[in-house]
Amino acid sequence: xxxxxxxxxxIQYGLLLFLLAxxxxxxxxxxxxxxxxxxxxxxVGAYLAYWLAKMTGSLWLALxxxxxxALAIGVLLESALIRRLYxxxxxxxxxxxxxxxxxxxxxxxxxFGNDVxxxxxxxxxxxxxxxxxxxSYPVYRxxxxxxxxxxxxxxxxVIQKTRIGMMVRAxxxxxxxxxxxxxxxxxxxTLVFAFGVALAAFAGMIAAPVSSVFPGMGNQILIIxxxxxxxxxxxxxHGAMIAALLIGIADTLGxxxxxxxxxxxxxxxxxxxxxxxxxxxxxxx
Amino acid sequence: xxxxxxxxxxxxxxxxxxxxxxxxxxxxFYIQLLTKIMIMAIFAMSLDLIVGYTGLVSLGHSAFFxxxxxxxxxxxxxFDTVSLWWTLPACLAATxxxxxxxxxxxxxxSGIYFIMVTLAFAQMLYYLFHDxxxxxxxxxIYLNARPSLAIGAFNPVDLGxxxxxxxxxxxxxxxxxxxxxxxxxxxxxxxxxxxxxNESRVRALGFQVFNYKLGxxxxxxxxxxxxxxxxxxxxxxxxxxxxxxxxxxxxxxMLILGGMGRLYGAVxxxxxxxxxxxxxxxxxxxxxxxxxxxxxxxxxxxxVVLLLPQGLADLLERVGGKPAREPRDG
Numbered sequence: 001x002x003x004x005x006x007x008x009x010x011i012q013y014g015l016l017l018f019l020l021a022x023x024x025x026x027x028x029x030x031x032x033x034x035x036x037x038x039x040x041x042x043x044v045g046a047y048l049a050y051w052l053a054k055m056t057g058s059l060w061l062a063l064x065x066x067x068x069x070a071l072a073i074g075v076l077l078e079s080a081l082i083r084r085l086y087x088x089x090x091x092x093x094x095x096x097x098x099x100x101x102x103x104x105x106x107x108x109x110x111x112f113g114n115d116v117x118x119x120x121x122x123x124x125x126x127x128x129x130x131x132x133x134x135x136s137y138p139v140y141r142x143x144x145x146x147x148x149x150x151x152x153x154x155x156x157x158v159i160q161k162t163r164i165g166m167m168v169r170a171x172x173x174x175x176x177x178x179x180x181x182x183x184x185x186x187x188x189x190t191l192v193f194a195f196g197v198a199l200a201a202f203a204g205m206i207a208a209p210v211s212s213v214f215p216g217m218g219n220q221i222l223i224i225x226x227x228x229x230x231x232x233x234x235x236x237x238h239g240a241m242i243a244a245l246l247i248g249i250a251d252t253l254g255x256x257x258x259x260x261x262x263x264x265x266x267x268x269x270x271x272x273x274x275x276x277x278x279x280x281x282x283x284x285x
Numbered sequence: 286x287x288x289x290x291x292x293x294x295x296x297x298x299x300x301x302x303x304x305x306x307x308x309x310x311x312x313x314f315y316i317q318l319l320t321k322i323m324i325m326a327i328f329a330m331s332l333d334l335i336v337g338y339t340g341l342v343s344l345g346h347s348a349f350f351x352x353x354x355x356x357x358x359x360x361x362x363x364f365d366t367v368s369l370w371w372t373l374p375a376c377l378a379a380t381x382x383x384x385x386x387x388x389x390x391x392x393x394x395s396g397i398y399f400i401m402v403t404l405a406f407a408q409m410l411y412y413l414f415h416d417x418x419x420x421x422x423x424x425x426i427y428l429n430a431r432p433s434l435a436i437g438a439f440n441p442v443d444l445g446x447x448x449x450x451x452x453x454x455x456x457x458x459x460x461x462x463x464x465x466x467x468x469x470x471x472x473x474x475x476x477x478x479x480x481x482x483n484e485s486r487v488r489a490l491g492f493q494v495f496n497y498k499l500g501x502x503x504x505x506x507x508x509x510x511x512x513x514x515x516x517x518x519x520x521x522x523x524x525x526x527x528x529x530x531x532x533x534x535x536x537x538x539m540l541i542l543g544g545m546g547r548l549y550g551a552v553x554x555x556x557x558x559x560x561x562x563x564x565x566x567x568x569x570x571x572x573x574x575x576x577x578x579x580x581x582x583x584x585x586x587x588x589v590v591l592l593l594p595q596g597l598a599d600l601l602e603r604v605g606g607k608p609a610r611e612p613r614d615g
Contacts, residue, residue, distance in 0.1 A: 034397070036534075084591060090397065091342060095541045096590040098534055102583030110577065223408065223530055230401040263412025267405040271390065274402050278394045 014248020029235020045204025
């Protein structure tokens, strides 16, 4: 029963990683931009949840407001900065987005200070399901998993079945050709980037009540997200899903079984997979 | 190796002269700061060999820097001095073996995957030293006495002395610079340049590309280890932070900031990065805002990327009237 809880936690963590990694892999795969600031957007989301929930008194109001703000930040950043990097070497993308991390961290420190904050779990979900006499599982964690699954399904639907998704995929496989055929690539790129930022921020918002809100939270999760993206295969959404679950469960179980080596385990897994399949588990679709 | 433009050469010579004379005028604080910067310059030059000249972007270079520091700290007895004459070769050899092992695996991948696997290996080391008791956990290890250069009773240089140590690091920085210039001008270095320009063509010419890349990776690792050894000597302390990805990121930033593929660009980048950081955190100028140096530093980096695509070294060349190089877009 204890392992069931750990596996559930692992799945929940994995699904959360998927929300982050899907945005990262889209930006990576479609736009060819390495976005180190993706973790910073996760942090921005968590702090937005903290601030908006305090202002409005409810996480349910904070979530949509936060997503709108995150989308606006995404559009702004893409049109002001990221747009200039498409034709440049990866190194400059790394450098610029590293600069963005510093800026976001400092703005966070100016606006919210350096304390750890908590975000209350909404009362409607603040209870646990008893599993045995002594063990129970918090409903809010199940809620996170459920929301992530819904978003994953929606993402799949949008990309595979809708016209806009078709344009995104066209831009992914051949930018010039898609543009010649009349797809507004700059607009698609702006949308993809803003959407990726919103996904990361949303992940931060729903995770905030569980993980609490603290400085540097973005950097911690960023590297793991890159691991997920690379294991899954750059640009592949379903690869990201499988890799995220793999990493989530490996990390959670690793912490229980071999606490001293759990940090190593994730990277060992990544190195092993990449040496076995240098292009990741799945090729981008 | 491209010849250094005259104006840059003059600037570098003046810079070197200033560094050589600095301890006669500067305070201890700045002597230590410059020592730290010169160590970072060695570190950045070693990275330039693979990133700037071979085209292998590594985001895990701190693995070698930190590993060498840890080997020194773990091999030094608790309260006794240890001789530099065996610890330095031992640390460099250990780092070299690590670089062969990591390089043989990571060089199977390329491009963005190479960036990520190098990162993965550095992270493995980070967590190994952070989570286990092997190297004192997250607290790290103190190095109570500096390695000594004594040969019998003859002890000309005391690494515990700030000024002595400063000159040792300065000499090593210059030595590494000329060593790498030599390497890059050799047939080996020409093949590396060829790999960067067009790997398949070099392979078609019959070169064992993998071996050349591995050679470059190991040499870069060993020189990165030298920087790590010196850093551990300077601070008398190692902790897992010197293995973290943040550190690999910072040294890459220095390299890009200064300008890749020039060696002296790495040196300029190290100086510019740390000095700008110090400048923005200088309270007499920025007062209360000095605590917010990260904001200024971040904006500075963003502006450099947007306005100086080829790094600071290129700015220097342009001042000298040389037309800007073609941007290396890709």
